[in-house]
Amino acid sequence: MPLFKKVAIVGVGLIGGSLGLAIKKKKLARSVLGVARHKETIHKARKLGAIDHGGTSLSFIQDADLIILATPISHILKELPQVVKFAKKNALLMDVASTKNEILKTAKKYAKNKVHFIGCHPLAGSEKRGIDNANVNLFKGALCILTPLVQRKAEIFKIQRLWHSLGARTCILSSERHDRILAYTSHLPHALAFCLMHILPINYFVFSATGLKDTTRIAASDFLVWKDIFLSNKKEVISAVKNYQRRLNYFLRLLSRNKQRKLENFLATAKLKRDSL
Amino acid sequence: MPLFKKVAIVGVGLIGGSLGLAIKKKKLARSVLGVARHKETIHKARKLGAIDHGGTSLSFIQDADLIILATPISHILKELPQVVKFAKKNALLMDVASTKNEILKTAKKYAKNKVHFIGCHPLAGSEKRGIDNANVNLFKGALCILTPLVQRKAEIFKIQRLWHSLGARTCILSSERHDRILAYTSHLPHALAFCLMHILPINYFVFSATGLKDTTRIAASDFLVWKDIFLSNKKEVISAVKNYQRRLNYFLRLLSRNKQRKLENFLATAKLKRDSL
Numbered sequence: 001m002p003l004f005k006k007v008a009i010v011g012v013g014l015i016g017g018s019l020g021l022a023i024k025k026k027k028l029a030r031s032v033l034g035v036a037r038h039k040e041t042i043h044k045a046r047k048l049g050a051i052d053h054g055g056t057s058l059s060f061i062q063d064a065d066l067i068i069l070a071t072p073i074s075h076i077l078k079e080l081p082q083v084v085k086f087a088k089k090n091a092l093l094m095d096v097a098s099t100k101n102e103i104l105k106t107a108k109k110y111a112k113n114k115v116h117f118i119g120c121h122p123l124a125g126s127e128k129r130g131i132d133n134a135n136v137n138l139f140k141g142a143l144c145i146l147t148p149l150v151q152r153k154a155e156i157f158k159i160q161r162l163w164h165s166l167g168a169r170t171c172i173l174s175s176e177r178h179d180r181i182l183a184y185t186s187h188l189p190h191a192l193a194f195c196l197m198h199i200l201p202i203n204y205f206v207f208s209a210t211g212l213k214d215t216t217r218i219a220a221s222d223f224l225v226w227k228d229i230f231l232s233n234k235k236e237v238i239s240a241v242k243n244y245q246r247r248l249n250y251f252l253r254l255l256s257r258n259k260q261r262k263l264e265n266f267l268a269t270a271k272l273k274r275d276s277l
Numbered sequence: 278m279p280l281f282k283k284v285a286i287v288g289v290g291l292i293g294g295s296l297g298l299a300i301k302k303k304k305l306a307r308s309v310l311g312v313a314r315h316k317e318t319i320h321k322a323r324k325l326g327a328i329d330h331g332g333t334s335l336s337f338i339q340d341a342d343l344i345i346l347a348t349p350i351s352h353i354l355k356e357l358p359q360v361v362k363f364a365k366k367n368a369l370l371m372d373v374a375s376t377k378n379e380i381l382k383t384a385k386k387y388a389k390n391k392v393h394f395i396g397c398h399p400l401a402g403s404e405k406r407g408i409d410n411a412n413v414n415l416f417k418g419a420l421c422i423l424t425p426l427v428q429r430k431a432e433i434f435k436i437q438r439l440w441h442s443l444g445a446r447t448c449i450l451s452s453e454r455h456d457r458i459l460a461y462t463s464h465l466p467h468a469l470a471f472c473l474m475h476i477l478p479i480n481y482f483v484f485s486a487t488g489l490k491d492t493t494r495i496a497a498s499d500f501l502v503w504k505d506i507f508l509s510n511k512k513e514v515i516s517a518v519k520n521y522q523r524r525l526n527y528f529l530r531l532l533s534r535n536k537q538r539k540l541e542n543f544l545a546t547a548k549l550k551r552d553s554l
Contacts, residue, residue: 123484123485123486124486125486125488142486143483143484145484181481181484182484184476184477184478184481185477185481185482185484185485185486185489186485186486186488186489188473189473189488189489189492189493190488191525191528192469192473192492192525193492193547193551194528194543194544194547194548195521195524195525195528195547196465196466196469196521197547197548197550197551197554198524198543198546198547198550199461199517199520199521199524200461200462200550201461202550202553204458204461204462205462205553205554206420207400207420207422207458207459207462208400208462208463208554209400209401209402209419209462209463211402211463211466211467211494211495212462212463212466212554213554214491214492214494214495215466215469215470215491215492215494215495216466216551216554217488217491217492217551218488218491218492219547219548219550219551220548220551220552221548222548223541223544223545223547223548224541226544227537227540227541227544230532230540231532231535231537231540234532234533234535237532238529238532238533240476241525241528241529242529243476244472244473244476244525245522245525247472247475247476248468248469248472248518248521248522251468251471251472251518252515252518252519255507255508255511255514255515256511256515258508258511260504260508263504263507263508264500264501264504266471266475267471267500267503267504268500269475270470270471270472270474270475270496270500271471271474271496271497271498271499271500273474273475273477273479273496274470274474274493274494274496274497275497276479276482277474277482277485277489277490277493
């Protein structure tokens with residue numbers, strides 16, 4: 001028997017589409033339906049086999065026992081009241097967004113006793129976007145962080161089983177801890193890459209090697225998604241950037257004062273840490 | 278007839294070893310000899326076919342018509358007087374280091390009318406080091422920047438032919454322009470990656486995805502090589518980092534003041550530039 005009767009995916013882009021493909025491949029649901037803003041996306045998702053059917057209205061989700069929110073953060077925040085309204089009683093509701101605090105607070109406000117909300121953040125993705133880049137193996141080997149609002153073990157266990165079936169590992173964190181950690185491991189590196197691209201003169205591009213390309217790959221990410229992430233995790237991102245600035249100032253001091261020995265130690269420590277990443 | 282009679286490579290590491298392998302494969306010299314600090318390196322380089330013979334004394338270079346300096350910058354600066362002393366009259370002398378100003382100034386002081394010095398910087402490499410990682414195809418498709426001290430066309434043309442034979446493209450820049458450009462396209466990204474690794478708490482590593490790994494790959498580079506690069510190009514690196522700090526401050530301002538529209542434009546501009554890299 002499949003894990004779910006009907007799974008509804010709101011937002012059939014890279015993550016939502018990949019989830020649809022994987023859920024269908026692993027036969028984890030009797031049917032998978034999609035909701036998207038544009039009919040064309042639904043059409044493509046059906047053709048690719050990421051959903052069985054779907055449409056542009058949120059009312060489509062009403063029979064689902066699992067609803068997956070896979071739209072950008074600002075959309076999730078706006079859609080949540082409507083989603084809860086259309087959801088059936090005791091449905092499982094999860095998101096896959098990159099920040100968790102703000103979404104959990106909003107979910108808490110609206111979900112009440114009607115749906116069971118479990119925040120999810122699969123650490124998988126790509127700088128590419130859209131259903132065209134959906135990939136059935138996207139979550140294989142990835143870590144998915146769960147930030148449950150509901151504390152009932154049965155529901156958490158079911159969502160864990162879903163991710164494990166897709167090849168992902170799971171761990172549980174509070175949304176506060178999630179947002180602090182991800183500010184360092186993901187949001188800060190993205191902010192640094194966006195700023196680096198910003199100051200690079202275009203006529204210097206021809207003099208770049210693989211180092212620059214690797215370092216800035218994530219600056220090719222969807223800027224609307226990242227605007228949402230930065231704003232949604234503003235406090236932690238600002239704190240991480242300020243911490244980073246202090247380190248950059250220290251590097252500048254070592255360099256301008258010719259502190260060869262300390263500079264060597266500084267770089268050696270960084271290299272040693274990177275080797276263990 | 279090969280391009281050179283005898284090529285001497287001082288420093289048979291990743292770059293020097295790869296040059297030896299490629300020069301021998303393309304039969305660009307009758308013989309290739311190597312100079313290294315440790316006998317074991319010479320032994321390995323011979324076994325891999327990167328050199329024909331060699332030793333630990335600089336006096337080995339005396340018959341070479343091309344001498345390649347492939348040691349870290351601080352070593353090149355120290356070795357240059359000795360190298361010129363042992364070099365035969367009218368030998369071609371080139372380096373492959375990542376900064377050019379300081380080396381050219383030192384070369385100018387010592388080379389005088391005895392040898393023809395041409396600075397070279399192949400934009401190829403790896404965070405890995407040493408003869409064990411030498412690769413015959415390292416320079417294929419890469420751009421090699423030439424910063425000639427000598428202005429005689431015959432010598433420049435000969436060095437260009439060498440690089441072209443190894444599959445690289447070449448261009449000519451002044452050492453000042455080279456060091457300014459590379460401060461942005463290479464030294465700044467490395468400084469940012471080293472600083473990022475520095476502030477990342479080790480217990481957060483498990484919550485990282487490919488984005489962080491790509492962004493910080495270059496922080497695994499040889500810290501002694503990079504200490505030399507930063508110190509040798511101090512003025513330009515400091516200027517690039519300060520310029521970067523202003524942009525990072527601007528990003529912080531947009532974020533803390535909730536300037537959604539401007540933040541969106543900021544990220545969109547960075548993405549657009551990255552897409553064209």
